[in-house]
Amino acid sequence: MERELPRIISVDDHVIEPAHLFESWLPAKCRDRGPKPFTAGIGELRYIGGRYRFTTDPAGQITDWWEYEGEIFPYKRIIAAVGFSREEMTLEGITREEMRPGCWDPAERLKDMDLNHVEASLCFPTFPRFCGQTFAEAKDKKVALACVRAYNDWMVEEWCGDSGGRLIPLCLIPLWDVDLAVAEIRRNAARGVRAVTFSEIPTYLGLPSIHCGYWDPFFAVCEETGTVVNMHIGSSSQMPAASPDAPPAVQATLSFNNAMASMTDFLFSGVLVRFPRLKLAYSEGQMGWIPYALERADDVWEEHRAWGGVRDLIPEPPSAYYYRQIYCCFFRDRHGIDSIDVVGRDNATFETDYPHVDSTFPHTRQLALDHVQGLDDATVHKLMRGNAIRMLGLDLG
Known part of the structure; x- marks a missing residue:
């Protein structure tokens, strides 16, 4: 007899934003300067500064796009890949009509979750990017703030609203202003939101380091409200690669490096010492690397703390803070399962990465x-x- 499996709660999935999002949820005074959907052929692909850049081409594959402050963002098959064969999962453009409806329709998403043995799902954004970098990079910060709030309102009230708790809200913050971020955490926590997305390595976005104290009010309010800080690989707008001309397969293989670097940064930052009830979650980073990362961090703390800058900052071995406050997640990671006692039976969660x-x-x-x-x-x-x-x-339950 096949073993029974509890229904899954996936802590890392993704949503393709519907074309009406900002037209429906932005204040009227901001709509003419907010993101606008359009459909056009897709043209040349370039990879610049860790990001894919596209142009439109009337002769190209018909694609759904967003335009915002002169920048254009296309939806591609690899981010709406469910329903396609492996050979069809390419960087070609795609329209919502060609996507499986569960990518953008919450009622259809629930049906696909039922097909996939999933009870509940936490979804990261697509057009805003994993932690809202699109709005953090905008020139008009008043409109950008309105966009963050509009996205969060849509996420809570429309995407998750009729799901009976099965779609779990994950909200953005205005990354460019910690005081505004604190206010947004409080606004969303008051309506039951318990998850926010944040950059794995904020300095890569030109933002202050977690070591300097700038983010402490943000960490404090997340601790106070029980809001989990979720960090997806690529939320630093950079993916690791050995060489600048390496094929994307190198980045895909090394993607866990960002999570490993971020976790090490936090373990030696003092943040988890100052905020002992703060919870961090690493999304799509897998977990097979964690045992050695913890072993090395503890060894550095034990053997090198006198010169390593953490003698007075980190009173316990770094692994103690990991087991107390950090969650990882996995979907294909047999090595991590083989090491589950060191990864932590209380620290590992599961994901399906729908529809990537x-x-x-x-x-x-x-x-x-x-x-x-x-x-x-x-x-x-x-x-x-x-x-x-x-x-x-x-x-x-």
């Missing part, structure tokens, strides 16, 4: 069963849903 090219849809249940076959029922429950429930404070 890495998504396990519609085979998530079988893939999860293959991974957990050697684990006891209590651990399987923790990995599939229990740890996510505790992390996010969900009203689920």
Whole structure:
């Protein structure tokens, strides 16, 4: 008899924003300067400064786009890949009509979750980018702030509103102003939001470091409200690569490096010492790398703290703060499962990455069963849903 698997709570999925989002949710006075959807052929692809840049071309593949402050952003097949074969998951443009409707329609998303053995899902943005970099880079910060709030209102009231708690709101902050960020956390926490997205390495975005104290009010309000700080790989707008002309496969293989660098930064920052109830979550970083990263961090703390700048800053071994306050997540990571006692049976969560090219849809249940076959029922429950429930404070069993 095949083993029963608890219904999954996925802590890393994605949403394709509907074309009406900003027209419906931005204040009327901002709409003419806010993001606007359009459809056009896609042209030349260039990779500049860690980002793909596109041009339009009347003869190119018909694609749905956003235009905002003169910049254009196309939707591509790799970010709406469910329903396509592996050979079809390319950087070609795509329209919402060509996408599986669950990419952008919440009712259809719930149907796909049912097909995929998923009870609840936390979704990262697409057009705003993983932590709202699109608005942080905007010139008109008043409109950008209105866009952040409009996105959050849409996320809470429309995307998640009729889902009965199955779609879990994940909100943005105005990254360019910590006081505005604190206010936005409070505004959303007051309506039950318990998750915010943040950059894994804010200095890569030209923002202050986590070491300098600038972000302490943000961390304090997240601790106070029980808001989890979620950091997705690529939320620094850079992906690691060994060489500037390496193929994208190198970046895809090394993507966990950003999570590893970010986690090490936090472990030695003192942030987790000052805010002992703050919760951090690393999204799509997998977990097989964590045992050695913790071993090395503890070794540095033990052997090198006199000159390493952390003797008086970090009173306990860094791994103690990881086990107390940090969550990882996985979907294909057998090495991480083999090391689950060191990764932490209380620290690991699961994801499906719907609808991205890495998504396990519609085979998530079988893939999860293959991974957990050697684990006891209590651990399987923790990995599939229990740890996510505790992390996010969900009203689920």
